[in-house]
Amino acid sequence: xxxxxxxxxxxxxxxxxxxxxxxxxxxxxxxxxxxxxxxxxxxxxxxxxxxxxxxxxxxxxxxxxxxxxxxxxxxxxxxxxxxxxxxxxxxxxxxxxxxxxxxxxxxxxxxxxxxxxxxxxxxxxxxxxxxxxxxxxxxxxxxxxxxxxxxxxxx
DNA sequence: GCCAACGTTGGC
DNA sequence: GCCAACGTTGGC
Numbered sequence: 001x002x003x004x005x006x007x008x009x010x011x012x013x014x015x016x017x018x019x020x021x022x023x024x025x026x027x028x029x030x031x032x033x034x035x036x037x038x039x040x041x042x043x044x045x046x047x048x049x050x051x052x053x054x055x056x057x058x059x060x061x062x063x064x065x066x067x068x069x070x071x072x073x074x075x076x077x078x079x080x081x082x083x084x085x086x087x088x089x090x091x092x093x094x095x096x097x098x099x100x101x102x103x104x105x106x107x108x109x110x111x112x113x114x115x116x117x118x119x120x121x122x123x124x125x126x127x128x129x130x131x132x133x134x135x136x137x138x139x140x141x142x143x144x145x146x147x148x149x150x151x152x153x154x155x
Numbered sequence: 156g157c158c159a160a161c162g163t164t165g166g167c
Numbered sequence: 168g169c170c171a172a173c174g175t176t177g178g179c
Contacts, residue, residue, distance in 0.1 A: 055176080055177060056177055056178080132159095132161090
């Protein structure tokens with residue numbers, strides 16, 4: 001069991017958008033960063049839990065909990081030249097980019113802003129804070145429990 | 156809208 | 168393999 005934090009811009013895809021998907025499940029397409037891809041491809045497993053984070057929001061922060069519900073599989077948007085995620089270098093016979101399916105679990109009871117995360121000394125090593133531009137980051141079990149405590153939420 | 160941080164690309 | 172140029176992310 002691993003824990004993750006995944007960012008999404010609420011203007012593009014919010015926690016409510018995920019909730020409103022059929023079965024609360026959507027594929028997490030468009031990851032075009034090797035570190036984030038490698039996490040999905042090599043380490044994510046069905047059942048892993050995810051902090052759903054709104055980036056480019058006012059204010060940014062953790063808004064909900066989701067779950068990984070598929071193994072990694074090729075990100076087909078890389079092959080679609082009408083997609084904004086089109087990547088001509090991704091060969092359908094050897095896909096460069098992968099995605100997983102994410103399922104809505106719940107919103108947090110108490111929103112936890114980036115400022116609050118930064119202000120908590122127990123979270124100073126959190127990958128979100130040390131790798132600020134990475135859209136998928138790891139969360140340790142201790143960090144997970146601390147963030148859920150701040151969010152007054154249990155899974 | 157600005158810009159710092161930083162990942163990627165491509166020439167050499 | 169180095170590194171300058173460039174593009175993107177995302178907080179503010």
